Amino acid sequence: MTIQLYDLAAADERILFSPFCWRVRMALLHKGLPFAVAPWRFSAREATAASGHDAVPVLRDGERWVGDSWDIVTYLDETYPARPALLPPPSGAAHARLVGALCGSLVFPAAVAIAVYQAWRILDADSQPYFRASREKMFGCSLEALHAEEGEGRAGLARALKPFDEVLAVHDYLGGAAPTHADYMLFGVLKWTDIVSSYDPIDHATPSGRWFDRLQASHGGYAASAPTVRG
Numbered sequence: 001m002t003i004q005l006y007d008l009a010a011a012d013e014r015i016l017f018s019p020f021c022w023r024v025r026m027a028l029l030h031k032g033l034p035f036a037v038a039p040w041r042f043s044a045r046e047a048t049a050a051s052g053h054d055a056v057p058v059l060r061d062g063e064r065w066v067g068d069s070w071d072i073v074t075y076l077d078e079t080y081p082a083r084p085a086l087l088p089p090p091s092g093a094a095h096a097r098l099v100g101a102l103c104g105s106l107v108f109p110a111a112v113a114i115a116v117y118q119a120w121r122i123l124d125a126d127s128q129p130y131f132r133a134s135r136e137k138m139f140g141c142s143l144e145a146l147h148a149e150e151g152e153g154r155a156g157l158a159r160a161l162k163p164f165d166e167v168l169a170v171h172d173y174l175g176g177a178a179p180t181h182a183d184y185m186l187f188g189v190l191k192w193t194d195i196v197s198s199y200d201p202i203d204h205a206t207p208s209g210r211w212f213d214r215l216q217a218s219h220g221g222y223a224a225s226a227p228t229v230r231g
């Protein structure tokens, strides 16, 4: 049975934008595992109720449900060891966790200013009140107050990506010559901003911008061809 990936959808169900789901989507492509995407909404969670998880991504592989993007990635490496490793031993897991931690302290705060208000705008009407209330509680301010206009949004993201620019000026990928899950940890966050933002948030002339474009083009241009609010 094909793996099912339950993935957060906008009102337009072709627009799938969750940073955590993008991490998993790139991981599935990396493993070369066929999968089908099942659109999921905050207002309609029944499809994953049996999984015991109240957030996406959730993966269904045969009879097995797996939730949480990190747990899914470790599951994929454990279950499909003959396919390319996402967290290659001995250091792959620690390396990807380090990138995840840098995302948490640097990149997510910059991305939140670009993406959270703009994500609310594209949700289905039934999901919007929940999303607004939960995120305003999480961030302690209105979605509008959180939002950065284009100049400020792009500058904030560029600043957050400086440490990655230093690495990616020398190495094609955070994994070195080829991507690992360390790359997808960062890519997921940037892809979220790329999909929901009315302006292109990424400076494509920087090392991290060129790296983003390389990953966009990978797997037959899979990520590059994903619909965004800009088309």
Ligand SMILES: N[C@@H](CCC(=O)N[C@@H](CS)C(=O)NCC(=O)O)C(=O)O
Residues within 6 Å of the ligand: 008, 018, 019, 020, 042, 054, 055, 056, 057, 067, 068, 069, 070, 134
């Ligand atoms: N730590 C989780 C976070 C997943 C997460 O927060 N997903 C969001 C969508 S981007 C969600 O489904 N939230 C459910 C909610 O807010 O009720 C992971 O890495 O998978």
